[in-house]
Amino acid sequence: MSQQIKIISACTGLLFLTAPGVAAISAIRHPSQDANQVDRACDPEIGKLVVGHDANTLGTATANDSSAQFAVNLANFLMCGTAGRLLLLETEPLFASHNYATGVVNALLDAGFQVTVVDAANHSAELSDFDAVFFGIAARDFYVVPDAIEFIDFVRSGGGAYVYGGVGGDRIAEATVLNDLIAGFGIHFLTDAGPGSGGYNGLQGVMVDPNAHPVFAGINALPAGNGQWLETDTSVPLAITIAEAGGRGVYGAAEVLPCLADFASPLGTLDLADINAFTTGFVAMDPIADLNADGLFDLADINLFVSSFVAGCP
Numbered sequence: 001m002s003q004q005i006k007i008i009s010a011c012t013g014l015l016f017l018t019a020p021g022v023a024a025i026s027a028i029r030h031p032s033q034d035a036n037q038v039d040r041a042c043d044p045e046i047g048k049l050v051v052g053h054d055a056n057t058l059g060t061a062t063a064n065d066s067s068a069q070f071a072v073n074l075a076n077f078l079m080c081g082t083a084g085r086l087l088l089l090e091t092e093p094l095f096a097s098h099n100y101a102t103g104v105v106n107a108l109l110d111a112g113f114q115v116t117v118v119d120a121a122n123h124s125a126e127l128s129d130f131d132a133v134f135f136g137i138a139a140r141d142f143y144v145v146p147d148a149i150e151f152i153d154f155v156r157s158g159g160g161a162y163v164y165g166g167v168g169g170d171r172i173a174e175a176t177v178l179n180d181l182i183a184g185f186g187i188h189f190l191t192d193a194g195p196g197s198g199g200y201n202g203l204q205g206v207m208v209d210p211n212a213h214p215v216f217a218g219i220n221a222l223p224a225g226n227g228q229w230l231e232t233d234t235s236v237p238l239a240i241t242i243a244e245a246g247g248r249g250v251y252g253a254a255e256v257l258p259c260l261a262d263f264a265s266p267l268g269t270l271d272l273a274d275i276n277a278f279t280t281g282f283v284a285m286d287p288i289a290d291l292n293a294d295g296l297f298d299l300a301d302i303n304l305f306v307s308s309f310v311a312g313c314p
Contacts, residue, residue: 054166054227063101078160084131165228184288186239
């Protein structure tokens, strides 16, 4: 594949920029300026995942000031408030409404993040070269996403990710592809039909509680354009639904501890539940059980699990 990487950098500070077709972004707060943004200690060794129902929230078709603030909040949460390296996988370069809005990218740059924007279906960027990534499926017809083993290893190693649905085409195929990456962390997209076009959820906007989670700080509502329902697995430690619409999940978040053997609740305790959860994943060849991220399910993974289990969690 030919390399199509665009490196964007900017000095920290607030700028007020307007691009054609994009509303001016006003007074985007860097999280360090908002006392409500960081309400607990952040450990950079803990992987972080946020899942959103709709690509349009950050896309050119519907993005607004709240979208820009949301992007900055996401980056701050995923990278523990550091001005780290952020990879934006452009969902559909030829379908402009799902491109990242100029105002969203500018807000991230103004907040001091190092932003790289690439064509998700045609690039040579490696997740390991970044601190966090935003992505959905790459195109309606091809459903390209990062490699599952690479992605899971990235998050387990302390990386941060914002994964979104609602790109369109076939909601079942979209959910299936994305769930291969995120379900092991306790969040998955649903495939049952909603009231919107194509069986998506039909939402054109979502009310959120600014106190529910750091990613919503300073935000009361986020735009949407026919996204995808999601839910969290309550048996998975630190996976929670952080916003609902009509009683159904639209945003979820999970944190992933570096203890390889801690597969199940209670968090921080290694017991038979963890052994059973690992065994189930291993037999099903779930990427979450490929502990050395080599694409194989073999004795090496079993040995890693056993050694981590015997050593105990920090």
